[in-house]
Amino acid sequence: MQKTRLTVTENIQLTAGVYRMTLVGKDLETARPGQFVGLALDGLTLRRPISVCDAQNDTLTLIYKVVGEGTAQMATMQPGKEIDTLLYLGNGYTLEKSGEAPVLLGGGVGVPPLYLLAKKLIAEGKKPRVILGFNTASEIFYAEEFAALGLDVTVTTVDGSLGVKGFVTDALKTMEGYTYTFACGPEPMLKAIWNTAASDGQYSFEERMGCGFGACMGCTCKTKYGNKRICKDGPVLEKGEIIW
Numbered sequence: 051m052q053k054t055r056l057t058v059t060e061n062i063q064l065t066a067g068v069y070r071m072t073l074v075g076k077d078l079e080t081a082r083p084g085q086f087v088g089l090a091l092d093g094l095t096l097r098r099p100i101s102v103c104d105a106q107n108d109t110l111t112l113i114y115k116v117v118g119e120g121t122a123q124m125a126t127m128q129p130g131k132e133i134d135t136l137l138y139l140g141n142g143y144t145l146e147k148s149g150e151a152p153v154l155l156g157g158g159v160g161v162p163p164l165y166l167l168a169k170k171l172i173a174e175g176k177k178p179r180v181i182l183g184f185n186t187a188s189e190i191f192y193a194e195e196f197a198a199l200g201l202d203v204t205v206t207t208v209d210g211s212l213g214v215k216g217f218v219t220d221a222l223k224t225m226e227g228y229t230y231t232f233a234c235g236p237e238p239m240l241k242a243i244w245n246t247a248a249s250d251g252q253y254s255f256e257e258r259m260g261c262g263f264g265a266c267m268g269c270t271c272k273t274k275y276g277n278k279r280i281c282k283d284g285p286v287l288e289k290g291e292i293i294w
Contacts, residue, residue, distance in 0.1 A: 058131040064191040069125055071112045081105035083167035084142030084254050084286045090134035091120050103162035114160040140285050141271050149229025154216055155218045157183040157235030161192055181221045187212035219246040241294055253291045256282050
């Protein structure tokens with residue numbers, strides 16, 4: 051964990067309520083896919099945990115959804131704003147278990163951490179497939195960015211307005227030959243993948259956090275191997291240890 055100050059260079063709206071923020075600093079490329087940062091915001095006691103979408107050289111990319119006071123403040127930030135930041139928090143994805151043909155499944159704001167994961171897997175010579183789930187066509191983001199990496203991307207929408215009608219699991223049921231699953235999204239989605247996937251996998255959980263680095267025990271969950279803190283031992287857990 052490292053405390054630093056990063057400077058906003060871009061903060062643009064992608065869809066209704068979803069924004070992409072780019073920040074610059076030093077030596078930011080050490081992030082593991084699935085890790086997050088803790089942002090200190092003006093007038094707020096608790097840092098806001100935001101997953102890493104991309105990190106290369108001196109540039110960090112975050113994608114966030116406005117859901118409360120903290121993220122609403124982030125949406126107003128202009129280039130030049132400095133943010134007190136903790137790098138990098140949490141236990142990210144382990145790539146060694148992926149096999150040659152993993153599937154990456156993201157739902158809503160669970161999509162961003164899969165982008166860095168996809169880039170890392172590609173760098174290792176793997177060819178992941180990607181399934182992105184949204185409620186409706188107007189909420190879709192980053193499908194083109196994944197496709198630009200040369201990947202097979204399937205989009206699902208609950209209302210059928212674009213892509214496969216239904217959930218990410220509906221698309222997963224039609225896939226064959228995958229070796230592993232990496233997922234990030236709301237708990238009902240993760241549970242559905244757990245019940246559907248024909249392979250082992252790793253799931254990144256979304257959870258309200260206090261400190262963000264394991265001191266307050268406020269985000270503890272039960273696993274087959276005892277209690278684990280989502281912020282420090284997670285947010286990524288292996289399929290075999292999850293208790294629903």
